Amino acid sequence: MNSNLCLKIFSAEQTRQADQYTITHEPIASIDLMERASTCFVQAFLRDYSKDQSVKVFCGTGNNGGDGLAIARLLLDADYHVEVYLLGDVEKGTPDFQSNLKKLKGLLAPVWVSDMVVFPTIENGDLVIDALFGSGVSRPVEGIYAECIEAINRSMAKDVIAVDIASGLGCETRYGKGAVMEVSHTITFQSPKLTQLLPENDVHTGRLDVINIGLSEEFIRSVAVQQYFLTEAFIKSLLIPRKKYAHKGDAGRSLIVAGSFGKMGAAVLAAQACLRSGVGLLTMQVPECGVDILQSTTPEAMVRADKNSKVNEKFDDLEGFDAIGVGPGIGTEDETAKRLKLLIGSSKVPMVLDADALNILSQHPTWLEYLPKGSVLTPHPGEFTRLVGEWDDDAHKLALQMELAQRLDAIVLLKGAHSTVATPDGRLFFNSTGNPGMATGGSGDVLTGMVTAFLAQGYDSLSATLVACFVHGRAGDLFLAEGAEESLIASDLITKTPLVLKCLKSR
Ligand SMILES: NC(=O)C1=CN([C@@H]2O[C@H](COP(=O)(O)OP(=O)(O)OC[C@H]3O[C@@H](n4cnc5c(N)ncnc54)[C@H](OP(=O)(O)O)[C@@H]3O)[C@@H](O)[C@H]2O)[C@@H](O)CC1
Numbered sequence: 312m313n314s315n316l317c318l319k320i321f322s323a324e325q326t327r328q329a330d331q332y333t334i335t336h337e338p339i340a341s342i343d344l345m346e347r348a349s350t351c352f353v354q355a356f357l358r359d360y361s362k363d364q365s366v367k368v369f370c371g372t373g374n375n376g377g378d379g380l381a382i383a384r385l386l387l388d389a390d391y392h393v394e395v396y397l398l399g400d401v402e403k404g405t406p407d408f409q410s411n412l413k414k415l416k417g418l419l420a421p422v423w424v425s426d427m428v429v430f431p432t433i434e435n436g437d438l439v440i441d442a443l444f445g446s447g448v449s450r451p452v453e454g455i456y457a458e459c460i461e462a463i464n465r466s467m468a469k470d471v472i473a474v475d476i477a478s479g480l481g482c483e484t485r486y487g488k489g490a491v492m493e494v495s496h497t498i499t500f501q502s503p504k505l506t507q508l509l510p511e512n513d514v515h516t517g518r519l520d521v522i523n524i525g526l527s528e529e530f531i532r533s534v535a536v537q538q539y540f541l542t543e544a545f546i547k548s549l550l551i552p553r554k555k556y557a558h559k560g561d562a563g564r565s566l567i568v569a570g571s572f573g574k575m576g577a578a579v580l581a582a583q584a585c586l587r588s589g590v591g592l593l594t595m596q597v598p599e600c601g602v603d604i605l606q607s608t609t610p611e612a613m614v615r616a617d618k619n620s621k622v623n624e625k626f627d628d629l630e631g632f633d634a635i636g637v638g639p640g641i642g643t644e645d646e647t648a649k650r651l652k653l654l655i656g657s658s659k660v661p662m663v664l665d666a667d668a669l670n671i672l673s674q675h676p677t678w679l680e681y682l683p684k685g686s687v688l689t690p691h692p693g694e695f696t697r698l699v700g701e702w703d704d705d706a707h708k709l710a711l712q713m714e715l716a717q718r719l720d721a722i723v724l725l726k727g728a729h730s731t732v733a734t735p736d737g738r739l740f741f742n743s744t745g746n747p748g749m750a751t752g753g754s755g756d757v758l759t760g761m762v763t764a765f766l767a768q769g770y771d772s773l774s775a776t777l778v779a780c781f782v783h784g785r786a787g788d789l790f791l792a793e794g795a796e797e798s799l800i801a802s803d804l805i806t807k808t809p810l811v812l813k814c815l816k817s818r
């Protein structure tokens with residue numbers, strides 16, 4: 312696995328080192344690197360915001376403020392109506408801030424906000440560019456800076472666009488109770504920052520665009536990180552091509568245990584997602600009441616019925632399967648729980664555990680110790696809480712996720728916007744695909760089917776989980792090309808999967 316194809320999530324210190332390494336080894340003057348970053352920002356900005364909106368740029372006196380000044384100049388060149396507001400001790404600004412201030416002064420007169428009396432009225436429809444603080448913020452933001460941030464947060468601005476990162480939001484952590492800019496869009500440099508991927512910082516990140524400002528590839532390759540952001544190039548590199556003479560047995564055999572009376576839809580979704588993700592042979596184990604439903608909706612799957620007519624209870628005979636998925640719609644009846652225990656004890660192949668399987672396991676945590684090697688847990692936040700207890704904040708949640716992966720020697724996929732995948736060796740991958748429309752019933756059942764399919768096809772557990780997670784999200788994103796988020800239903804994800812896989816497999 313070549314993790315270098317992912318975007319590495321750097322600490323503020325690593326970002327500073329990348330900056331310095333690029334300046335020394337490219338080599339490039341620091342002011343020219345700032346110009347390059349600002350030019351890339353403006354290129355992204357021009358794609359989204361038209362000239363009929365007034366742009367107010369708020370700049371601090373560090374290099375983030377320097378970027379803001381360069382961006383203001385480039386937007387003036389592009390005929391935007393621009394106003395610039397400065398905060399802080401201008402005399403003590405960084406050298407690149409000073410150079411950009413000098414260049415701008417011939418074109419417009421920036422306003423120094425020494426007091427809120429000077430703070431401008433932000434009109435309904437204005438655009439605000441936030442360049443007060445970037446990755447250099449090191450403590451809670453207070454005083455005039457905080458007043459200014461709070462005024463912008465309360466304003467009628469149409470959009471607030473952060474340069475690199477919202478002011479006051481640290482790269483790795485938020486600083487206490489200081490003020491943090493609320494932004495609708497962040498255009499960040501080179502790679503996402505950890506805080507930008509956490510749900511609690513959604514209002515401080517908004518839409519996230521990552522732009523390549525050409526920091527040293529050599530440095531990026533060499534630096535060791537534990538946190539990664541998935542890219543298409545990385546997912547492509549994980550895909551296993553089908554052999555010319557492949558037969559259905561080569562593409563793996565899956566068993567999925569799913570469904571109960573009234574919840575057979577979960578089984579159908581998992582089955583169809585598994586088939587569309589390339590499994591060679593699929594057997595569905597369902598209660599008697601689900602046999603006709605599966606046979607008529609999904610003729611490609613073989614069906615094994617339980618003696619019990621309403622719930623799943625018979626999980627034996629596991630010969631010949633390469634991967635086993637269990638959980639969607641199975642319920643938490645005692646009979647089902649007993650059989651899950653038996654299934655965990657007897658399986659020699661990796662298992663994907665989701666939904667009610669996880670709910671049963673949270674009531675019988677000792678069973679988790681017997682999971683077959685390479686198993687994958689795919690909880691949503693509710694199931695995760697039942698497994699590990701409450702968390703204080705998102706950082707604590709990630710720590711609990713990593714701890715669980717290490718303790719169980721399993722892959723733990725925590726679902727949500729930017730789903731996270733934790734590995735037993737302490738790595739954490741953030742998904743880059745998906746949208747809020749996917750928060751809909753059955754979406755998780757589809758994912759279970761996908762992970763099971765990739766596992767059966769011979770992907771290692773981590774690769775199977777990452778590919779499934781990315782494909783699942785990309786299928787949701789593809790749906791948005793023709794439908795609203797509100798209209799997305801889980802089966803749309805299955806409908807879009809063939810095209811997603813086709814595009815990923817194209818060179
Ligand atoms: N990475 C790259 O490759 C590139 C990075 N670039 C840009 O550089 C940005 C990083 O710039 P930066 O390091 O100068 O820090 P920045 O965020 O502007 O401000 C730091 C200043 O604020 C101060 N300060 C801190 N906390 C404070 C607080 N709470 N309240 C008050 N003051 C506080 C702190 O002072 P001190 O802590 O020393 O007192 C310092 O003076 C980065 O985000 C990107 O936009 C691009 O130009 C080119 C390529």
Ligand SMILES: [K+]
Nearest residue numbers: 441444476478
């Ligand atoms: K900023």
